[in-house]
Amino acid sequence: MSAVAMPPPDLTILARRSEIIVGLREILGGLHVIESEDERRAYETDALTAYRVIPLAVVLPGSTEEVASVLKYLAGAGVKVVARGAGTSLSGGALPSQDCVVVGLARLNRILAIDYENRVARVEAGVTNINITNAVSGCGFFYAPDPSSQLACTIAGNIAMNSGGAHCLKYGVTTNNVLGVRMVLIDGTVIDLGGAHLDAPGLDLLGLVVGSEGQFGIVTEATVRILRAAEGARPMLMGFDSPADAGACVAAIIASGIIPVAIEYMDRPAIKVCEAFAKAGYPLDVEALLIVEVEGSEAEIVDLIARIRRTAEAFHPRVMRVSRSEAESAAIWKGRKAAFGAMGRIADYLCMDGVIPTGRLPEVLTRVGEICAGHGLAVANIFHAGDGNLHPLILFNANDEDELRKAETAGAEILKLCVEVGGCLTGEHGVGIEKRDLMPFQFSPAELALQMQIKNVFDPAWLLNPAKVFPLEGRPVVA
């Protein structure tokens, strides 16, 4: 058994399975209600693959109206609901339970309108992140948040988790780039929050909904900002002999008045694996590698890189190399964005997502190494250095229950460390089930109670993604 306990399924719901499926078929027809165990198995997990549960049923509605009918029916029947985009959550945000119906948004994948004059796009929530950029890149625009999983992950999931990405240092995360959503509440009511304008009236319900991990409703459409891309962009690689030098260099670049588009960090184990995968030309003999990207016109890029070079000199970089071609730039980013996948080829891993004040970087990296070593586990560090968002990958053997438990324990210790030094449990992956039981380390009982009361407002019976975010004990509704 894994460390995170899930509540026992509601046997009365399991006993009513046939009746519930009939009800769902009446709404959606047979084709989009997935019933057979083999097909349901495709939905048993997300990217936190250590946890697997086959749901009661899976439905694939094709419109907001169908989502509304499904939720109204399931709420009436008292059935739990887990919404699912592409199932790329690293925190178990889309993990089903035996007594839940998974509402998959895969069929809601249309781009509804692109408005270059007002610099917004309206999309169905099941559209993939990259497809928004693909739809507007011909005109030189892009959608800014770029999670590593952007080829697969959906806007629905991005909104649920308030996802970030490497380029958020300059352009912000999901909540800064979503202007409006259409959302279905648990009773089937359809609401519109925000719109195509830059701010919404009244209390910031949109701000509250983004990052609510599928616990307030199901978002079926979104209006997002699209931005004109800079004239050009160029990454440079900087290798250092110590994490302390790399960390100090990041601070000095920012203190010099430059906000690069991205500052990414890899340690030696990560460099080795990513280089083997992407052949990006990463230096293999350094302890810490920074990928720093700047953008603008050719003259601006040259100027910014010269400034960054001057700043970096003080920290004794072993390597400083600027990309010489589009192909080289693509390879540099391919290595970084494929890091999680590349790491997965050599070992199973748990991907942590803590955030720390950047000034504490060297000391935290040392402690992370010590924590993992203390459990006899190896760790590779890949993260967004500019904003202190750490992604230690704790390597373990998934076939060994004991190692999984050790890896989870080490992960919890790392996240507690992040909170201790003034950071937080999760920067962009969300709480899900993975960090659910760590929430009391970041929040007081009063703060957790307030958040749970907010959950009550949207979903009084706690049917939406219920086993996530909050510890199972101390809830107003029995999990």
Added chain:
Amino acid sequence: MLTPADEPHLAAVVADAAARKAPLAIAGSGTRSGLGRPMQTATTVSTLLLTGVTLYEPAELVLSARAGTPLREIETLLAGNRQRLAFEPMDHRGIYGSSGTPTIGAVAAANLSGPRRIQAGAARDNLIGLRAITGDGKVIKAGGRVTKNVAGYDLVKFLAGSLGTLAVLSEVTFKVQPEPETEATLAITGLADKQAIAAMAAALGSPYSVTGAAHAPADEGEPGRTYFRLDGFEASVAHRVDSLRAALSDFGPADLLGPATSASLWLTILDVDGLSAPLGTPIWRVSVRPGDGPQVVAAAQAAFPARVLYDWGGGLVWIAGGEGSDAGAAVIRAAVGAVGGHATLVRAADAVRNAVEVFEPLAPPLMDLTRKLKATFDPAGILNPGRMYAGV
């Protein structure tokens, strides 16, 4: 007026008021007390004595301060490190004719964002942490001192702009930004509103990182002026001035305003100086898709004399005017309703703001959620009751 000396005292004041169900008006120095519906509160509690910067890490681009800290003090401290609040909080003293010292708490509580909102985000996007007293007197924190934080629900966003109706902010943490080395503004003269919107759309859709796009329509014989701001390193700004000028050549020749002229121009746009007098004229703040702004303005001007300033590339429209007992609410709300967006009656006599909704009326399910969330944060209904909506 109650002026608790620290957070525990503030919490005690709120807890006491909650126990007595005695409504409190929440204020900093009160320079923006004209914003919102008039309230019937016997007692005002002010955060003015909760002062001081509690954290400033220039290399981490983060600053925390107690809610009553004067905004000017923070801006001076940041400027000493060539940093700033990038979202440009507005000073309301001009349009309200109020006096006092604007506080950092109000910047968060009212989500005050100026011309750079189009590029740097709103105050709510730069607010990363806070401490606050909820209506039952409990001290809570939300967010923290790191930029990325998705643990739990985003109460930082939710409290930003809630105008003291959910909790009293006691401390706020903002992301700060480097001050650009220089700035410049291009100005095109004589564009009609629709042309100006098209020019601003072209500029904001260009790769030149425009950080301000505003249009002052023709007024009392003065031709319209459309402004485009660029900032950054010297050489970069020079390059982008040339590129943007070329890109906008179809709209007419553009004058170049140097750093000092540019900086003072954008302060007048930020604070809507051109529309502030006379103080008796109502002022509307309209948020729409940029392309829809001229339609709303045309509807207003067909009904009553109105002077106008477009900011955010046209997406933020300030309208000074509005006749009758509703200050033009029927006309403006109908025009905004036709295109999508919302309107706030930022300035009007108390009697008018008692008679018409100040903030855009919400659809019934949103009003229902709003009321329930208000009750969650403030069960006794004592914090700025009625300032945003009746019963909220």
